[in-house]
Amino acid sequence: MTPIDAAAAAVARRRGPSRRRARAGRIFVAPNLTAVAVFMLFPLGFSLYMSFHDWDMFSPAKFVGLANYRSLFAEDPLFDIALRNTVVYTVGTVVPTVLISLAVAGVLNRKIKGIAIFRTIIFLPLAVSSVVMAVVWQFVFNTNNGLLNIILGWIGIDPIPWLVDPKYAMASLCIVSVWRSVPFATVILLAAMQGVPENLYEAARLDGAGELRQFVSITVPLIRSAVSFVVVISIIHAFQAFDLVYVLTGRNGGPETATYVLGIMLFQHAFAFLEFGYASALAWVMFAILLVLTVVQLRLGRRRAAQEERSWA
Amino acid sequence: MAWEFTYAGLAERGVLLDLNTMLAHDKTFAAELRADSVASMYETFTYNGGQYAFPEQWSGTFLYYNKKSFAEAGVRPPPGRWDQPWSFGEFLDAARVLTKRDRSSRVSQWGFVDTWAPYYSALMFGMNNGVPWSEPRMNPTHLNFDDAAFIEGIQFYADLNNKYRVAPTASESQSMSQTDLFTSGHAAMALGGHWRYQTLERAPDLDFDIAVLPTGPKGHAARSNIGTTGLAIASSSPRKKQAWEFVKFATGPMGQAVIAETGLFVPALRSAVRSSGFAKAHSRIGNMAVLTGGPAHAEGLPVTPAWPKIVALMDRNIGPVLRGSRPAASLTDGLTPKIDEVLRTP
Numbered sequence: 001m002t003p004i005d006a007a008a009a010a011v012a013r014r015r016g017p018s019r020r021r022a023r024a025g026r027i028f029v030a031p032n033l034t035a036v037a038v039f040m041l042f043p044l045g046f047s048l049y050m051s052f053h054d055w056d057m058f059s060p061a062k063f064v065g066l067a068n069y070r071s072l073f074a075e076d077p078l079f080d081i082a083l084r085n086t087v088v089y090t091v092g093t094v095v096p097t098v099l100i101s102l103a104v105a106g107v108l109n110r111k112i113k114g115i116a117i118f119r120t121i122i123f124l125p126l127a128v129s130s131v132v133m134a135v136v137w138q139f140v141f142n143t144n145n146g147l148l149n150i151i152l153g154w155i156g157i158d159p160i161p162w163l164v165d166p167k168y169a170m171a172s173l174c175i176v177s178v179w180r181s182v183p184f185a186t187v188i189l190l191a192a193m194q195g196v197p198e199n200l201y202e203a204a205r206l207d208g209a210g211e212l213r214q215f216v217s218i219t220v221p222l223i224r225s226a227v228s229f230v231v232v233i234s235i236i237h238a239f240q241a242f243d244l245v246y247v248l249t250g251r252n253g254g255p256e257t258a259t260y261v262l263g264i265m266l267f268q269h270a271f272a273f274l275e276f277g278y279a280s281a282l283a284w285v286m287f288a289i290l291l292v293l294t295v296v297q298l299r300l301g302r303r304r305a306a307q308e309e310r311s312w313a
Numbered sequence: 314m315a316w317e318f319t320y321a322g323l324a325e326r327g328v329l330l331d332l333n334t335m336l337a338h339d340k341t342f343a344a345e346l347r348a349d350s351v352a353s354m355y356e357t358f359t360y361n362g363g364q365y366a367f368p369e370q371w372s373g374t375f376l377y378y379n380k381k382s383f384a385e386a387g388v389r390p391p392p393g394r395w396d397q398p399w400s401f402g403e404f405l406d407a408a409r410v411l412t413k414r415d416r417s418s419r420v421s422q423w424g425f426v427d428t429w430a431p432y433y434s435a436l437m438f439g440m441n442n443g444v445p446w447s448e449p450r451m452n453p454t455h456l457n458f459d460d461a462a463f464i465e466g467i468q469f470y471a472d473l474n475n476k477y478r479v480a481p482t483a484s485e486s487q488s489m490s491q492t493d494l495f496t497s498g499h500a501a502m503a504l505g506g507h508w509r510y511q512t513l514e515r516a517p518d519l520d521f522d523i524a525v526l527p528t529g530p531k532g533h534a535a536r537s538n539i540g541t542t543g544l545a546i547a548s549s550s551p552r553k554k555q556a557w558e559f560v561k562f563a564t565g566p567m568g569q570a571v572i573a574e575t576g577l578f579v580p581a582l583r584s585a586v587r588s589s590g591f592a593k594a595h596s597r598i599g600n601m602a603v604l605t606g607g608p609a610h611a612e613g614l615p616v617t618p619a620w621p622k623i624v625a626l627m628d629r630n631i632g633p634v635l636r637g638s639r640p641a642a643s644l645t646d647g648l649t650p651k652i653d654e655v656l657r658t659p
Binding site: 059146252256 | 322323326327328482483484485487488621622625628629630632633636
């Protein structure tokens, strides 16, 4: 064996196991990939295809071009209402969620006795299914005997018809939604806060900064990427709201159109009216809106980070 | 199982088998069924020339009333036959006397509660003011929300809780369902159908009977509705013959007699409704004529494939009327054009 042969053999030996490892890797990934293809890519492609068709599930689909999109934007007065409601719901959920979870995470980040118990309690709602949650909140919102109105009664406020009156229905929905989203946001923010180096706080304390000042000037800027992650995720969740609304205020997004959000509209068209093409078009419009929102947000986040780096340098 | 409101959409899409194709080969059964059926119920499932189901039960609405509450208040019990109508005024007077308040003016007993879907019930009052929901019944292009008498009936229903305060509002029935209010003796009259009978029969200390719905000033007679479910066969079924045998059994005299004896439904066939088994299963009811005469005194509700959309529209538009924030007359301009548009282009 010449030295060259020996070298080639060595390379082959080395390549053997690595190639085998690569194959094993592919086999391990295959089930996952199949699942993604079957349960994600196929439905996505299928719904895009369907959005250009008129399909009621029973008769063959009929190609209608952009007609579904056209009637969604130009002819359906309920689309505007649903979009407006969804925006109100999203803002009404995301802003309080971020503020409350920042505060809660800040408090939970302290080193005090029994903090583990408080953390567990805060995270509990995460484990409750949203339907169960909605049913429980229905009792809370009960006009005559609900917990909320009883408490408000103590400070002299007359019973409020939370879920019955269109004026209050959306507010009720936001309250439940915030209650549901805070735990997840808190977990993320708390994890990020624990990654903030302790010596920064020490330095700040030496400079005479109080707790609040430390929180605003050190904690919040240093966990900005976590905050923006929470904002993006919360927006996506809120935009797709369905289960909470369905259980709390009914399948038609009532009273009247007070809680008629895009998720309810989509469900109604697909499963009550059997207009799967129209519902698919709506789903893709929702997707497009979310995509644009997310991209804009990430861009803004990146630009801000770059600016900061420059200012530090 | 096919429902009068939703089968049209399925029939139109070719999901349901036209049972006439089976009847054509089964002349004896066809004749037997024809002779024993109530025409209006049978025809509920006749759509565009096909027969897409056979009725298996009548589930029209009527009133349940608490005999004890009526006796204690000295109010004459409501009539128990469809050919003996009572007026909206008499009904309201009774409900007023039967609504009791405690010292803190909280209601301890309501005169009237509704155990059905409120917007459907509102339309029942419109119908009992002499106006059908739609003309024609099958595939209508217009519903009568612009008819003054129909609107008057709906307004009367809405006023029961908002103006006369004899019925609980949506808020007031949040903590206890309207059915529970009646079973626990906190309501004197309840609108509902036979589907509530099993629950009420089991309620301890509840002595009740049934009565006909009140008739409005423009109404001609007391009316219930043709609420019905039927049995259908899927047109793609690989076992049509076996399915046909079952449908024949369940909707024919034999199966209907079994249904009658169980007391679970009001059977659709006349022979079964009049059977001693049916009477025995309802021994607690005095006014059996409300059930036995119901189908013949019932009017049909619109049958259209666009029904799911109509329901969504009604829910959205009748809500404010029932809450008292808008008059029923607002439906004439607010709801009618939208419904007509849906009916024209489903």
